[in-house]
Amino acid sequence: MRRLLAILIPALLLMTACGGGGSTPAAEPTSQSTGDVSKLSSLKVSDNGDDKAPGLDFTKPLAVTEPTVKVVDEGGGETIKAGQTAELAYIAVDGTDGKTLEDTYPQGPQPIELNDDLKSGNAAIYNAIVGAKIGSHVAFAAPGNASTGEAATTQLVVFKLLSAKDTPKALDKPEGETVTPPAGLPTVKENDKGIPEISVDGVAAPKELIAQDLIKGTGAAVKATDTLTVNYVGVNLVGGEKFDSSFDSGKTASFPLSGVIKGWTQGLAGKTVGSRVLLVIPQDLAYGAEGSGKAKGDLVFVVDILGVK
Numbered sequence: 001m002r003r004l005l006a007i008l009i010p011a012l013l014l015m016t017a018c019g020g021g022g023s024t025p026a027a028e029p030t031s032q033s034t035g036d037v038s039k040l041s042s043l044k045v046s047d048n049g050d051d052k053a054p055g056l057d058f059t060k061p062l063a064v065t066e067p068t069v070k071v072v073d074e075g076g077g078e079t080i081k082a083g084q085t086a087e088l089a090y091i092a093v094d095g096t097d098g099k100t101l102e103d104t105y106p107q108g109p110q111p112i113e114l115n116d117d118l119k120s121g122n123a124a125i126y127n128a129i130v131g132a133k134i135g136s137h138v139a140f141a142a143p144g145n146a147s148t149g150e151a152a153t154t155q156l157v158v159f160k161l162l163s164a165k166d167t168p169k170a171l172d173k174p175e176g177e178t179v180t181p182p183a184g185l186p187t188v189k190e191n192d193k194g195i196p197e198i199s200v201d202g203v204a205a206p207k208e209l210i211a212q213d214l215i216k217g218t219g220a221a222v223k224a225t226d227t228l229t230v231n232y233v234g235v236n237l238v239g240g241e242k243f244d245s246s247f248d249s250g251k252t253a254s255f256p257l258s259g260v261i262k263g264w265t266q267g268l269a270g271k272t273v274g275s276r277v278l279l280v281i282p283q284d285l286a287y288g289a290e291g292s293g294k295a296k297g298d299l300v301f302v303v304d305i306l307g308v309k
Contacts, residue, residue, distance in 0.1 A: 031071050031128055031129070031130065031131035031132035031133075031136070032127040032128060033069055033070040033128065034067075034068065034069050034124045034127070034128070035064065035066050035067055035069060035070075035141070036066060036068050037068060037069075039062065039063070039068060039141065040058070040068060040072070040139050042057075043056065043057070043072055043139055043156075044056070044057040044058070045072050045073055045139075045158060047073070047160075050089070050160070052105055053091040053105045054091065054137065054158065054160070056091070056098065056158060058098070060095070060096065060097060061096040061097075061153070061154070062096075062154050062156060063095060063143075063154045064095075064141045064142075064143050064154050065143055066143060067124060067140070067141070067142055069124045069127075069128045070128075070138070070139050071128060071132055071136055071138050071139075072136075072138065073135075073136060074133055074135075074136050075132070075134050075135020075136040075137075076134075076135050077133050077134025077135045077161075078133065078134055078164070079131060079133055080114070080129055080130060080133070080134065081114075081164070082130050083166070083167060084114055084164045084165060085111050085112065085113045085114070085164065085309050086111070086112050086114060086129055086161055086162075086163070086164040087109035087110065087111050087112075087161075087162045087163045087164070088109065088110055088159045088160060088162055089105045089108070089110065089159065090102075090103075090104050090110070090157050090158060091103045091104075091157070091158055091159075092156065092157045093156050093157075094153060095141065095153055095154035095156050096154070108225070109163065112129070113254070113309075114126060124140075129161065132161055134161055134163060134164060135160070135162075137158055137160050138158070138159055138160075139156065139157070139158045140156070140159070141154055141155070141156050141157075142154065167309060168307055168308075168309055170229040170252065170306040170307030171273070171306040171307060172306070173231075173304065173306075174217060174274055174276040174305070174306070175215075175218070175219075175274040176216045176217035176218050176275060177218075178215055179212075179213045179215065179216050181212045181213075181214060181278065184204070185203065185210065185278060186199060186200045186203050186237075186280065187199045188278060188302055195233070195247045196233055196247075196276070196302040197233075198233065198235045198240065198300055199240065200235065200236075200238075200240040203280075203300075205237065205282075205298050206237075206281070206282050206298060209263055209266055209267055209279070209281055209282065209285055210278070210279065211266075211267035211268070211271070211277055211278075211279055212279075212280075213271070213275055213276070214275075214276040214277065215274070215275055215276035216272065216274075216275055217271075217274020217275035217276075217305060218272065218274055219272050219273025219305075220273050220308055221270055221271070222257065222270060222271050222273070222308055223308075224257055224258060224265060225257070225258060226256070226257055226308040226309065227257070227309050228254065228256075228305060228308055229252050229254045229306045229307035229308070229309075230246070230252060230253055230254075230303050230305055230306055231246045231247055231303075231306065232244075232245065232246050232247075232253065232304065233247055233301065233302050234295065234300065234301045235299070236295065236296050236299060236300075237280070237297065237298035238296070243295045243296075244294075252306060261281070261286050261287065262286075263281030263285035263286050263299070263301075264303070266285065267279045268303065268305065271305055272305070274306075275305045276302060276303070276305075277302070277303045277305065278301070279299075279300065279301040279302075279303060280298070280300050281299045281300070281301070282298055283297045283298050286299045
């Protein structure tokens with residue numbers, strides 16, 4: 001998740017965090033604004049198409065005391081529904097002087113799944129998008145918070161809703177042809193609950209990234225720009241200590257493949273949905289020599305690729 005969005009819009013891109021895959025909400029609101037929308041009355045958005053950020057004109061300085069969301073311009077496309085995955089692009093600016101802080105248009109559309117996780121994590125954003133039409137511009141103004149050491153001035157994000165499609169259903173478990181890996185790699189066995197367990201006994205440090213199919217799925221090939229739904233477990237190559245597992249939480253994880261460690265991005269791109277993949281990752285493609293939390297040095301993961309979007 002980009003740092004700015006982590007500050008301004010917690011849960012806006014919720015699929016980048018572990019624990020995605022919430023159920024489809026039962027009720028669909030019409031697109032709703034919230035907060036002190038009068039503060040955004042001067043905002044004018046000049047559309048520059050889907051590939052270039054719009055021009056923003058507003059009375060400065062802009063200051064709000066509560067998170068404020070407003071549909072600035074209504075698009076002419078289809079109405080976005082609960083349970084769909086919408087794609088958007090956004091520009092973020094400083095409310096004091098209008099200086100651009102972040103512009104995602106050059107990177108292409110950013111997906112956001114309109115599920116119960118988003119609804120509970122940020123109802124204002126959810127309610128603004130669900131019921132809106134494709135092509136709409138939605139403004140979000142976040143008050144500054146100097147006490148937390150984050151931005152002390154109001155910041156403004158304007159995002160354009162580019163498309164929406166039904167969210168494909170993820171698999172419950174890997175499906176495909178079992179593959180026998182070569183000797184010398186970590187071994188993987190399922191316990192009585194069907195959860196993979198990794199043994200690293202006698203395994204040498206990798207000289208390069210290893211991405212070995214254990215089950216070869218028959219689904220779509222993964223692109224580096226995709227958002228994945230997975231189950232995974234990770235251990236340190238030295239000592240075999242487990243440091244992370246989505247299986248322990250009982251929830252799958254969803255994230256853009258471009259937003260994880262290089263070993264995952266490089267190792268999973270080109271793999272297919274339904275696959276179970278063994279990743280042996282040198283530390284320079286993981287968290288470096290210092291590590292991250294309990295993840296230290298060379299790492300080993302088993303990743304079940306259950307869906308892409």
